[in-house]
Amino acid sequence: MSAPRAARPDARLVLVAGAGRLPEQVAHSLDRAGRAFKVLALRGFTDHALRARADATVDLLDIGETLRILEGWGPATVVPAGGVARPSPAAILNAAAAFRNRVALRNLADGGDDRLLRGALALLEENGHTVCGVHEVAPDLLSPAGTIGGHRPDAAGEASIATGRAVLAALSSFDVGQAVVVAADRVLAVEGPEGTDRMLARARALARKPWDLLPWGRMRSLPATVLVKCAKDGQDLRIDLPAIGPRTVRNAAAAGCVGLAVEAGRTLLIDRPETIAEADRLGLFLIGIGVGP
Template sequence: MLALIAGTGALPGEVVANLPAKPLICSMAGNDPASVEVDLNFRLEHLGSFLAELTERGITEICMAGAVGRPKIDPSAIDAATFPLVPVLQGALGAGDDGALRAVIQIFETSGFTVKAAQDVAPGLLMQAGVPTQVQPGELDKADALRGAEVVIAMSNADVGQSCAVRTRQAIAVENAFGTDWMLKALQNRPDGQGGLLFKAPKPAQDRRVDLPTIGPATVEMAADAGLSGIVLEAGGVIVLAQEEVIATADRLGLFLWFREA
């Protein structure tokens, strides 16, 4: 039986909609999802008790979907079942994104659960290689995409994001802790012209069971507002929400959407 630990954003709702049976939907305090109805809430200070309850309910698999902020732990609220986990939790909260997620996965697996990726329980979230839009990328776009892949690899060494914007083989913006949306909005205020592309892909060494890059129709709108000509995504490595709407939005705005082989 599957438990979905849901964060914010549209992804939890898309995962549930693509599942053959409703999972047990859980959420951590402070990260209440709007796209699904939650069955079980928990505090990080009670994580040990939460995992014990999942076992009692017959849960064997856990999937994490949606954005989750880093909580502050109240030491006075930690219960007895969670005390043994404190060293791992402290390390996770002090690590980068990848390190934190690996620590959380370690806790779940040590507790006897199998951690499943959103794209594994709902394979329809991924799209195959190709260009499904009317506009196709040109030779300059292919050179920019190659540069974008190089930039994301370099960014992964610092654990700081999964996307960048490239124009004429120059990185004109890179994602930071504020995310892709913030990066694209910042580009709207640049006076240095139009063109270029958004490149988005997983970090090469990341655990793809969690935090896979995601786009939706709003991403396409913001890329157009930023003056970009298209979006390049790693084929099989980026979750696409509302896929038909994403393609239709790109066609309406005259952008290409390219799912590129890594």
């Protein structure tokens, strides 16, 4: 995909709202900044609170109607936020049958989620719109660098963070997940298409196994288990920005983690005060880290 276009100064900002809390939080951030914007709700995905203030509502696969609405609003800078369920390849091809760009259609229908999302962006850009990420319009929602909350990693935790960063750096050229659970130099789980929460469930199951035996035969759990989450190299942050929230913290604690390390400036903290409070309550450190191994 070509480099993202710069937003036109006369372009109207349009928040395309999917599922979850993120779209509402982006709307609140834009309100705080005094930025005018319209909300395009996705039927069946957008939460009730944001649907109530939506300027229009469309079906996820009604590409023609979406483009007609955006055209009526004038040149648009589109900000996608929130989750959607991946449609079947047949449904995507049927919905986009009126469009001539077969490369874009293949990108939509085939391959991983990254290719699906990039294909959707290509259709928008081919019709004169630009696409911005949440990180560009609501930077206050991103993780800061350094310790967040009341706990800090010890030396063993720092070693696990270093291992996790190295693993993610080595895997970043592949279309796999953005997170890993590590304990010192042991990799317990790598995120796949199932997402962070289900990866943590796998790590929780593994943590119950007798990895080590003390000399007198008692079981010992792995020390310094840490969740590390970073964006992949070349990842299109406009549509796939790493994120954690209070539920991530609770699931990490249940998996035996002593802390979470996320990429500063490129990871969303969903429900930020609650996320920090939950980490403090459970005794987990939360830290924003730089990129690289």
